[in-house]
Amino acid sequence: MASSTTASPSLNLAIKNSCVRENSDLFLRGRNLSLKSSFIRSSSLRLNRIGSLRIQSKSRIISANSAQVMEQSSIRAPTIVDVDLGNRSYPIYIGSGLLEQPDLLQRHVHGKRVLVVTNTTVAPLYLDKVVSALTHGNPSISVESVILPDGEKYKNMDTLMKVFDKAIGSRFDRRSTFVALGGGVIGDMCGYAAASFLRGVNFIQIPTTVMAQVDSSVGGKTGINHTLGKNLIGAFYQPQCVLVDTDTLHTLPERELASGFAEVIKYGLIRDAEFFEWQEKHMDSLLARDPSALAYAIKRSCENKAEVVSLDEKEGGVRATLNLGHTFGHAIETGFGYGQWLHGEAVAAGTVMAVDMSYRLGWIDESIVKRTYDILQKAKLPITPPDVMTVEMFISFMAVDKKVADGLLRLILLKGPIGNCVFTGDYDRKALDETLRAFCKS
Amino acid sequence: MASSTTASPSLNLAIKNSCVRENSDLFLRGRNLSLKSSFIRSSSLRLNRIGSLRIQSKSRIISANSAQVMEQSSIRAPTIVDVDLGNRSYPIYIGSGLLEQPDLLQRHVHGKRVLVVTNTTVAPLYLDKVVSALTHGNPSISVESVILPDGEKYKNMDTLMKVFDKAIGSRFDRRSTFVALGGGVIGDMCGYAAASFLRGVNFIQIPTTVMAQVDSSVGGKTGINHTLGKNLIGAFYQPQCVLVDTDTLHTLPERELASGFAEVIKYGLIRDAEFFEWQEKHMDSLLARDPSALAYAIKRSCENKAEVVSLDEKEGGVRATLNLGHTFGHAIETGFGYGQWLHGEAVAAGTVMAVDMSYRLGWIDESIVKRTYDILQKAKLPITPPDVMTVEMFISFMAVDKKVADGLLRLILLKGPIGNCVFTGDYDRKALDETLRAFCKS
Numbered sequence: 001m002a003s004s005t006t007a008s009p010s011l012n013l014a015i016k017n018s019c020v021r022e023n024s025d026l027f028l029r030g031r032n033l034s035l036k037s038s039f040i041r042s043s044s045l046r047l048n049r050i051g052s053l054r055i056q057s058k059s060r061i062i063s064a065n066s067a068q069v070m071e072q073s074s075i076r077a078p079t080i081v082d083v084d085l086g087n088r089s090y091p092i093y094i095g096s097g098l099l100e101q102p103d104l105l106q107r108h109v110h111g112k113r114v115l116v117v118t119n120t121t122v123a124p125l126y127l128d129k130v131v132s133a134l135t136h137g138n139p140s141i142s143v144e145s146v147i148l149p150d151g152e153k154y155k156n157m158d159t160l161m162k163v164f165d166k167a168i169g170s171r172f173d174r175r176s177t178f179v180a181l182g183g184g185v186i187g188d189m190c191g192y193a194a195a196s197f198l199r200g201v202n203f204i205q206i207p208t209t210v211m212a213q214v215d216s217s218v219g220g221k222t223g224i225n226h227t228l229g230k231n232l233i234g235a236f237y238q239p240q241c242v243l244v245d246t247d248t249l250h251t252l253p254e255r256e257l258a259s260g261f262a263e264v265i266k267y268g269l270i271r272d273a274e275f276f277e278w279q280e281k282h283m284d285s286l287l288a289r290d291p292s293a294l295a296y297a298i299k300r301s302c303e304n305k306a307e308v309v310s311l312d313e314k315e316g317g318v319r320a321t322l323n324l325g326h327t328f329g330h331a332i333e334t335g336f337g338y339g340q341w342l343h344g345e346a347v348a349a350g351t352v353m354a355v356d357m358s359y360r361l362g363w364i365d366e367s368i369v370k371r372t373y374d375i376l377q378k379a380k381l382p383i384t385p386p387d388v389m390t391v392e393m394f395i396s397f398m399a400v401d402k403k404v405a406d407g408l409l410r411l412i413l414l415k416g417p418i419g420n421c422v423f424t425g426d427y428d429r430k431a432l433d434e435t436l437r438a439f440c441k442s
Numbered sequence: 443m444a445s446s447t448t449a450s451p452s453l454n455l456a457i458k459n460s461c462v463r464e465n466s467d468l469f470l471r472g473r474n475l476s477l478k479s480s481f482i483r484s485s486s487l488r489l490n491r492i493g494s495l496r497i498q499s500k501s502r503i504i505s506a507n508s509a510q511v512m513e514q515s516s517i518r519a520p521t522i523v524d525v526d527l528g529n530r531s532y533p534i535y536i537g538s539g540l541l542e543q544p545d546l547l548q549r550h551v552h553g554k555r556v557l558v559v560t561n562t563t564v565a566p567l568y569l570d571k572v573v574s575a576l577t578h579g580n581p582s583i584s585v586e587s588v589i590l591p592d593g594e595k596y597k598n599m600d601t602l603m604k605v606f607d608k609a610i611g612s613r614f615d616r617r618s619t620f621v622a623l624g625g626g627v628i629g630d631m632c633g634y635a636a637a638s639f640l641r642g643v644n645f646i647q648i649p650t651t652v653m654a655q656v657d658s659s660v661g662g663k664t665g666i667n668h669t670l671g672k673n674l675i676g677a678f679y680q681p682q683c684v685l686v687d688t689d690t691l692h693t694l695p696e697r698e699l700a701s702g703f704a705e706v707i708k709y710g711l712i713r714d715a716e717f718f719e720w721q722e723k724h725m726d727s728l729l730a731r732d733p734s735a736l737a738y739a740i741k742r743s744c745e746n747k748a749e750v751v752s753l754d755e756k757e758g759g760v761r762a763t764l765n766l767g768h769t770f771g772h773a774i775e776t777g778f779g780y781g782q783w784l785h786g787e788a789v790a791a792g793t794v795m796a797v798d799m800s801y802r803l804g805w806i807d808e809s810i811v812k813r814t815y816d817i818l819q820k821a822k823l824p825i826t827p828p829d830v831m832t833v834e835m836f837i838s839f840m841a842v843d844k845k846v847a848d849g850l851l852r853l854i855l856l857k858g859p860i861g862n863c864v865f866t867g868d869y870d871r872k873a874l875d876e877t878l879r880a881f882c883k884s
Contacts, residue, residue: 173846198844402640404615
């Protein structure tokens with residue numbers, strides 16, 4: 001309709017309604033057009049009801065054979081999940097071979113200097129590839145890196161200072177971009193460094209573990225641990241984009257793989273019954289690293305997370321529900337020592353405890369307890385806390401949880417059919433005590 | 443007008459247009475009404491064109507003899523300067539005896555627990571008074587404090603960790619309030635701690651130095667130093683309110699007093715010629731701590747700062763102009779060692795250098811150079827950098843300034859009549875070199 005009222009060149013392509021964002025990026029890439037973000041902002045993209053995409057520009061002529069574009073692009077087209085946060089919105093790109101598509105990353109780089117933050121495990125595997133993706137066809141970009149020791153036990157202020165030392169020593173300025181290449185620990189630390197360096201610089205996430213791809217890289221929670229508790233120091237700071245190249249999972253150790261599935265299972269339990277049922281059927285494929293099963297699980301997890309984060313960025317309410325099992329889990333990580341168990345392992349045991357407590361409160365059927373046990377066991381995740389954990393330790397470490405408000409410990413508990421939960425401090429304290437006693441030897 | 447269309451009880455008071463905010467707070471306090479913030483939110487406050495304030499409530503009856511209220515309140519009525527930042531807006535209360543008005547502080551406390559962050563110099567003078575103001579008539583509030591060593595050289599990560607250690611060790615939660623009681627160093631550190639603790643808790647500033655009252659407590663810049671540069675790690679984080687009790691200046695050492703005037707003079711030079719002329723006439727009164735002169739200088743400085751911050755919270759452009767003399771000044775502080783000179787002393791010498799460079803560029807008259815020298819000397823501030831500073835040191839330390847973008851050093855320079863400045867990287871580099879050589883022995 002609008003085309004008849006303007007002289008601007010335009011391109012119409014019939015696409016699937018659900019793929020608007022994917023395809024708007026896709027066409028540009030597929031056409032090999034080198035479009036600056038300022039051009040994209042100055043263009044108008046509109047979707048009408050029957051799903052046709054219009055790209056208009058006052059300054060350029062765009063034309064293409066749509067069928068040809070679709071064909072060229074289908075090979076490695078990323079799935080895109082949008083995190084809708086107003087002027088802090090950003091895309092999550094999900095797919096195979098994305099690190100071989102330089103423009104995906106480069107369109108989100110600000111300035112000419114990039115600092116890649118990674119660790120001793122990931123650097124030998126993917127650092128060169130990322131540097132190449134950042135600089136390919138763009139020689140004005142200079143990339144430096146800082147390689148941190150690997151592991152949750154290094155997620156502290158001392159390690160964070162190494163990032164600042166590097167950035168300041170190398171005279172990075174406000175127009176720099178920090179790139180997190182690694183798992184959740186790297187993403188959290190690099191994000192907090194980006195939030196704090198010169199009071200905030202541009203930030204990109206390239207998660208390389210299931211845990212980071214389905215959970216920690218999305219939503220802007222960044223931070224470090226304190227000896228007394230997890231993630232107690234940090235910031236809400238959103239990235240410019242998250243790039244999930246599923247090929248990076250080929251090198252992921254089995255324990256790490258399973259750890260990530262704890263968060264995937266969480267999404268099913270708290271808000272997506274259909275996804276939970278899919279997982280019950282496809283856990284074997286996930287453990288066998290079937291690419292399409294992994295891609296689907298990551299996409300669906302990111303969609304769940306993006307929706308929750310869009311509703312409640314700063315965790316005033318519904319976002320807290322993403323922490324099912326985490327309050328118990330954080331106590332395990334703190335009490336058992338960071339790095340003894342992986343985060344997802346602690347969350348798995350914590351989920352069992354939260355589900356047990358929900359059942360004791362009479363809020364869920366026994367069948368849900370059983371299905372939770374079954375799927376976690378199938379995913380090769382622990383279903384009880386480590387023996388060293390005592391009732392006293394749980395009580396003590398849970399008291400510093402961020403969800404405590406005015407002294408009241410609020411928990412995420414299941415209530416009703418699978419896919420439903422509550423975030424509440426209004427529960428019978430007896431049920432919590434019984435759960436703790438049931439899972440601890442002393 | 444609206445009163446005839448509603449049955450709600452209402453109160454009309456004739457007030458001066460410029461004092462709306464002051465008086466709306468004032469009347470409530472003067473009437474000794476204990477109004478919860480939820481009530482205030484649910485009430486409607488309207489100002490019509492002739493300056494009459496209407497307070498309406500659906501749930502309560504408010505009536506008062508306005509003359510009586512005005513009289514009761516006039517003794518210690520705070521001046522209020524609003525910092526307009528949308529949903530992050532907040533008031534700056536300025537006046538004598540404000541720490542004896544508990545409701546001013548208490549209305550901005552969230553939760554039941556308060557952590558006062560102060561230093562070894564200020565704690566013996568004002569900590570008891572602040573604790574009393576926070577708890578008077580409100581026994582449910584519990585206040586703890588952390589007392590840091592005093593001085594710019596302690597504005598680092600080690601000292602910041604003491605705040606986190608205290609907050610976490612004492613199990614403060616998200617519904618806590620951090621209060622900064624002290625000068626700029628305390629405000630910056632407490633603010634960054636509040637921004638980072640559990641990813642952000644409520645924050646109140648009680649500045650006790652001229653420097654903090656006219657500049658650093660307003661506008662949400664928080665952070666710490668790195669050995670290689672000032673304020674390189676931090677966050678933009680706005681307080682709930684700033685409370686400036688001018689009585690706290692009675693105990694301020696003379697050097698600290700003068701240091702603060704460097705920022706006062708800055709506002710005149712960059713954007714307020716009339717204020718600069720006022721300062722030229724009243725510098726003696728300011729140095730003699732004349733209460734009304736101090737109150738006026740603080741108010742006018744805060745108005746200038748609030749206006750700039752409202753236009754540009756994150757320092758994308760105009761806010762940078764508040765850093766006149768600071769790029770040279772930061773180099774002095776870093777090169778000379780934190781704490782050798784006070785911040786304002788370094789800024790004063792830096793201002794002379796920026797003005798000198800502006801003159802060399804042909805951007806200002808010689809008379810402005812002279813007036814700048816004169817007023818800084820009158821304020822007993824240094825007008826040359828310390829002898830240890832070399833050209834090389836300036837160049838090296840200025841290169842890590844936050845205003846560097848893509849390698850280009852941008853500076854704030856005067857241009858045109860007094861009260862006008864530019865923030866630019868577009869200047870003849872020769873002028874900078876000449877200025878550095880003129881002020882350094884080697």
